[in-house]
Amino acid sequence: MEEAAELAKLGSLGGGEMSRKVAEIHPKSAETIRLGAFVFERGSNRLHTAEGREVDLRSQSLEVLSVLAARPGDILSKDTLMQAVWPDTFVTDDSLVQCIADIRRALNDNRHMIVETLPKRGYRLNADASHEHKPTTLANALQAGGSRRRLVLAALILVAAAISSYYGAELWRTAPVRSRDMPRIAVLPFDDFSAGADKGYFSDAVAEGIITELARSNTYFVIARNSSFRYRDEKTDIRQIGDELGVDYLLEGSQQKIGDRLKVTAQLLDARDGSHVWANTYDQEIGDLFVVQEKIIRTLADRVGRRIERPLPQSDTAQVSALRYFLMGVADLEKDFSAAGNELLRQFSLKAIAADPSSHFGYLGMAWSYRHDAVFWHAQEPDHEEALKRAAEYADKAMLLAPDAAGVHGVRAKIHQEAGELEEALSRYDQAIALNPSDSDILVNSAGVLLNIGRTDEAIDRIKQAMGIDPFHPDWFHWDMGWALWEKNDCGAALTAMRKMSRIPSGANRMLAGIHACLGNKQEARKALAAFLKDSPGDSIGKHRKQWEKTMTPGSLDRWIKDMRFAGLPEQ
Incomplete structure (x- = not known):
């Protein structure tokens, strides 16, 4: 007892x-x-x-x-x-x-x-x-x-x-166990010691190629370029970058074009303590740019404990020139998402095609330029359907030349989406994501199809997923989140999302006008729409109905038309 x-x-x-x-x-x-x-x-x-x-x-x-x-x-x-x-x-x-x-x-x-x-x-x-x-x-x-x-x-x-x-x-x-089986890697922008007009563009080409190839292997968790490239020209401690990005390894390097030769140096760092794991230098003919990339990838994979077995890609000087023009066009559009910026993308894409008609880069740029014009500005091709048709032709050409390029499948999916071919768009996005799971841009773009078919919560989750792998994501992710929250009829949160953008580009003002209209902010809605119409004076209610009757759900389209009328968009 x-x-x-x-x-x-x-x-x-x-x-x-x-x-x-x-x-x-x-x-x-x-x-x-x-x-x-x-x-x-x-x-x-x-x-x-x-x-x-x-x-x-x-x-x-x-x-x-x-x-x-x-x-x-x-x-x-x-x-x-x-x-x-x-x-x-x-x-x-x-x-x-x-x-x-x-x-x-x-x-x-x-x-x-x-x-x-x-x-x-x-x-x-x-x-x-x-x-x-x-x-x-x-x-x-x-x-x-x-x-x-x-x-x-x-x-x-x-x-x-x-x-x-x-x-x-x-x-x-x-109990479920949180898994960190895959090494987490970030590829920093390569320093460029070249001189003249080539400075800056080849560096990004090398780093972006490595990001894509590592993500494609499905044996690494690779941070998206938007976040890792944030550290360009910053004197930041390796351990701090590793902590901010949440990665185990960092790959950094430099390149220098000297005559017809390209010298690339790369080093793999342990992000936990900043120690060197591996380093090497490659000095080869400029036409071997992609071969150099693949060698770096293979060595990196071996050092981290995985091995990528894939035939070395063929490369030549013309292909490198085409890539350079494409990247120049993309850079200009990112600086100014407007009709003028889109025209620069088109011009550089035409130069890329002239430099190497057998490379996919120029056709990829043209596909995006016609897609943007069809949705926003109608400057290159006034008819929406004709502009999408031209965009599809360029995308299909790019796909013939580079069937394994995630970006090509991504733009084709976007064109399917704008044409109301939603099943085809979803299928194509699945292919693009499988080819490069680290491409946060493709993930956010794919959320648009989910919004078109009424799967709003899934779309919001996908945008959040993209933000997760891309901690320093670009402004337009907030734009798409604003659209998703407008679709959810949570317009207060949608406005908050839009206000997270560092600045509202021309094309985003229409979405901002719709959100203000949803909230009953008439003056702000009309101001935002006026800013959009400066770049697209021919926009109208009739064009919207024709443009989106195949893609938006009937209830969403009716809401959009109502909000656009409230903001002052002309009927015709």
Whole structure:
């Protein structure tokens, strides 16, 4: 009876209640956190192995770990951590990044599973709370008092712990485990030491080709170019970039065109500590640009632990020239998404075709230019359907020349979508995403088809997915999110999304007008529409109805026409 009374004081054999009472008996053990194969004692700021061997860690790193351990499972921002550890001292982010790297090294946390980076949000400690890392033994109980009652009590505690441990283990086996099987890689923009008109464009060609090929292998999680290229010309610590992008490896390099030769240097860095994993230099004829890319990719794959087996692509100088013109046109349109910017894309695409008619780059650019003109400006071809027909012809030509290029399938999908061929568009987007899962642009564009068929929530999720793999995504992602939220009839959130753009380009003003009309903001709606009509003076209600009667669901089209009338769009 005495033993039963003692057990009643401790509580039932349920694991949670038993652990709570034991913690009350041994209050210091409640400060113990298990971190994989290690144990951290918050009260003494002591990190040691399960066997008790102390792990050496700098005092500031121990303080950072203590702050994280106080709120395991919570996301703590960089500002929160820096204010807690350095409240009265001015330090840069580098101090925190170094401490996080120290902690990960001490815990053998190579995959960042214990100390997790949440890009643009902060850090999270994924820990197992351990209320006692030195289990109670019969010998402990005997030494503590020697009475029969304490002996039985200690035995009961062991039984309870064993039951709790068993069921805890079973729960662990059945619980979903977050997987980080694929190495996470970001390819930074290559420095360009070339001179003259070629400067800048070949560098992006090399880096973009590597991004595409690595993503195509499906053995890597590759950060989209929009985010990794954000660090162009910035003097940023490798570890900071790794933390902000949430990656394990960074590939950086440079290139220099000297006469007819191209010299490319690349190096693979461990983003956790900035150390060099591999480096090499390639010095070959300019026409071998794509061969150089493939060699870098293969070596990188081997160093990270995967091997890509694919025949080396053929390359020549004309193809490189075509790529250069295409990239120049794309760059101009990104700077100015307007009728004038679209015309520059068309002109550079024609130059690309003239430079190499057997390369797909120029036809790809022409397909996009006619698609943009059909939807927004009607400057190259006033008839919407004729403009889409021209766009499709160029896209099909590009596909014949480069059937494995994700961007070609992406533009063809967009043209199918505008023509109301939604099943074909979805199928083509699936192909494009399979060819390059890292292309965030294609992911966002594919969300448009989902909106056209009424799968609004799926479309919003896909845009969020694209933002996830592209933390520093371009402004037009917010534009598409604004459209998706307008479709959901959540126009307040849609306006918030649009206002996240650094500036509203010409083509986006029509969407902004529709959102303001949805909210009843007549003056703002008319102002935005007027800005759009400066670049597209022939737009009208009649054109909208004809243009989208095959693509928009009837209810959405009626809403759109109503909002456009409210904003002041002419009937014809």
